[in-house]
Amino acid sequence: MNEDRCIKCGSCTRACPVLNDPLGPGFPGPRGAGVDAPRFPERDSIGQIALMCTMCHACEWACPSGISLTLSMLRLRSGLNEADRLPGHRRMMDNIASCGRTVSTEFKGWREEGNRTLYFPGCIGLGRLTHLTEAASSLLTALGVSHDISSAAVCCGSPLLKIGATGVAEDLRRRNMEVFSRYDRVITSCPGCTNQLREVYGIRAEHMVEVLKGSDPRSKLDGRWALQVPCHLKRGLSPWAADDMASVLVAAGVDVVRVPGEDCCCGGGGGMLAGFPETSSSIARNKVQMYRSTGVDGIITACPFCSLNLGRQGIRVLDIGEALAPKR
């Protein structure tokens, strides 16, 4: 706990995408929720405020005092009263109970061939955006990485930690570890999953960007493309991996336009997409407007949540796996 280092400079509040959104849910800001709220003995009554955050880590990067603001908010979330749980978050938990994933599974192309590598697409890639998973899988194959996609693997648990359901997350970890024990290598497309596997499971999972970095892929993509640098890739996993995302695409021949603010949050993380859909899409709408003003043909990202949330705003969004897949 290092919240006691706060000097009230307000840098975190100026960086926060939720606070800076005109349709904010009444969030008191990273300092309000992460530093101020925990000091009050009456904090039981704060209800849902710690949930109004996308976990983008922008505040943590901005803080000159090095305060772990998101950890502090996660701590508050884990003490949430069951009665304060948001409807969207209840739905996620119901889905977990019925299919082991936060959204119902649509994916059909399971590959259980006894390969030593497991491709772990994550809940969005198996539910809402199955084309993303198919593209990534064919890209891996083209790169010579033979892999399984296991129907036994369940949600990594990251979204559940974000909504304060710690116990459920632990249960999922146990189920996944059994699956993972059959593989030498785990590759993911979702930086949230990558982080969770590394930090909570303690296995050295690789994000797609990291796989691509060493394998010199080629792209046949036309047009000018901006980047949506995912929060959980840049500020969660590794800022170097985020730098690599751009260089891999450029080296592959994509016409990449770097725009200021490309690494700002899409609004989709931290349980916001399900919990506060209006704020979530408002953040995405403003971000897409910014991209449009630069005249690009579309956006390339490396996180299924970004693909989903920005894609709903009517702009072309490709996952890096799709952008570099052999045929689309």
Next chain:
Amino acid sequence: MRKDVLIIGGGATGAGIARDLALRGVDCLLLDMGDFCHGASGGNHGLLHSGGRYVVKDPGSAAECAVENTVLKRIAPFCIEDTGGLFVSLPEDDPLFADRFKDACRSTGVPTEEIGAEEATSSEPGLNPLAVRCFRVPDGSVDPFSLVQANICDAREAGALALNHCAVTGMTVEDGRIVRVDVQDRRGRLSSPIVPEVVVNASGAWVADVAGLAACTARAGLDQGSMLVTYGRQCRHVINRLREPSNGDIAVPSHTSTVLGTTSRPARSPDDSAVTREDVDFLLRETSALLPSLRGCRIVRAYGGVRPLLGGNGREASRSFSITRGDAVDNLVSVAGGKLTTYRLMAEKVSDTVCDMLGNSSGCRTHLEALGPPADVEGGSIALARLRRKYGRMASSISTSDTRVICSCEQVLRSEVTAVLKTGDALTLADVMRRTRAGMGYCQGLDCTLSVLELMMQGAKMDPLLALREFLREREHGISQASGDQLRQGLLREHVLNGVYGMGEME
């Protein structure tokens, strides 16, 4: 202006007397030269004593505290946190003292229960695991600001007039009676001198100065004590060192902090409350023997208070109180000493004396009537949950539809400040702070002061720079001995206030 009783001093004692007399139907006027709580009542440790601290050396005070502790918990629960207290001895402490303590508690009526070190550390996780003996006592944490405000509010409702920023500057004595009292009202509400039947001198550390105005003497030594405010709560209970009362013995959880104290040194004047660097280091060292987590803890502020002492020096002096009639003057009653915890008892005794003099035979009711029932404030935010605790009955005058926060350190609502300003009592930024806590948090007013001042200027003409300087300078005293992160906080203040706003330059 004619008044039955003039009470000089709006600390806990004076406010308590005003309430007591007003409830007995006496027409009284309460004056304070500063704000209410400007003296020791605003500069103390906030410990609602169980009496435990005094059982061995000062059994009289201990017994008084024990009784008043239960009375206050009954009549003013809103401003008291019934945290319970622990008396804890460490290996280096005199092992015999614990037994003396136990016996003395029994004979003075202070309820105690000895518990094992294991139970103690499980109910107070931060406690030094080397603790030898531990006793539970009914100590609590009291917010002196809301306690005094509630007394004043009650007194006013019962007909008393209470004015702050109104100093008594002179008295005319004729035939052994005070016939006229001159006042200087900073706000011009009182234009004529006061003609009282009885004058009560409840001016705390100033007791001799005020008695002097009527050419009377009041004997009281002056003693300064220092306290530290920590960032965040560092303990659940009031933690006392189980040894002969000495310096750095006590940690009191209060609002968002724990207050560490106290020290004791002779004071040159009632205003001589400054805290030295040695005090700060000493208090941290001593209290962290009880609560090791305090080592390296961020200290948000250091402050001091001056108490009048009766007989003896420093820790030797009794914490009881005395009531004296002026030697050469018939209608002057001076009260001095005592504790915040026993303010009501003192007020009762003084009021008995005064009523005797006035021929009023009604009895005291302050122990029977609640200091206002808690208002009904329910809501989702921390700020709303805190309203009742800070304002008691007055909470109902605060609009809760506007949930904008003005001071985030202490989660003060903008509407709290507006409501306080509406009462007309708050003249300065510090007055607003004492009532709302805006500016008491860890940034010490960096974030909220300007917004509060802006609100104040909506209703009143004032010189903003003067107001800011007065307030911020006082806050700066509190962090001038800072270390660690509070030093960084101080640096940011300097950059913003002096560097950018030029507060230092525009004298």
Next chain:
Amino acid sequence: MSRVLVIGNGAAGLFSSWLLARKGQEVVLVGRGTPSTSMSTGCIRTRPEGCEREMAEFLVNEHMPWAVGARAGLSKIGTPFRCWMAPSHSTWKYGEAPGSVTVVSIEGHPAIHVRIASSLLIAQGIRAEHLSLPIAVPPEVPLTAAFRSEGSWELLAKALRTTSSDAVLLPAMVPLREYGRLDALERQCGRKVLEAVTPLGPPGLRLTELMHARAAGAGVTIWDGRRVTALDIKGDTVRGATVSGGSEVKEVATDAAVIATGGPLVDGLNIKGRELDDPFGVFQVARSTDALRGGYASREGMMVRVDGRRMANAVAAGDCVYSERRDHGSGLAGALDSARMAVMALEGA
């Protein structure tokens, strides 16, 4: 010298890396957190002595023109503010103060304090008017957010046309890329548009963003959000550093180092008790009990090890360097000056 590692993403780090990159050096700049540069008013208070020309060139950009010379402006509480170089809308030429000013506010929002400001303007002999915009913005929400839409700017322009003052004082709310909005507003309302001088707000962020873009444009590799946690030092030479970011840690080799990590406010220097301390545990700190002026000691421009040895390839710049002259709220000029000196010392070495 082939590769220089610059540690610190404030004015000193960004300027020195720009200077080095311009001379063809390979530069990697590592920085974490918000620098004091972003917390400042974005106005350079005193005239820099040794680098005026380079600095002016460094700050050239397409979005935000600068005004140079003896300048004066108003803080967000209406106190007078003097400086040497400021964005074009922050100040006027010293001695040419407007006779009347309309202070624009949003009720209850702390971006500007209108009653305090008006009262202090009057005290300076400036006639003050007050215009409160009929929009609600919660106090913790930055105004920049509320003023992103065209609609709010139109509303503002319309409201301003009804006032009669020589100038308007606006809360600081434009980011770098929207600075042009202030010019547009000035044209629309026909009077001087002044931005209140504001610490801890958009002006400082603008300055850092601008410097960042200039350094990147000159070819500096910027490792943002990463922190140098240790230096690899052999004798009097820095040979590399440990850099951590996200959940990764990397070792980098370097031929020289510029340390521009800022003061204790931003953890450039640690505070132990009441004393300043070198977080790398290697270098001498001078006047360690003065949080404002204390900092790294230097000898003939190079840093000094705790054991007194003069480093051969490490220099320090900005707030982390001991400076007798640094004062509250000044320091940008000093940071830039010392960055230039540091670069010169490195070149000499």
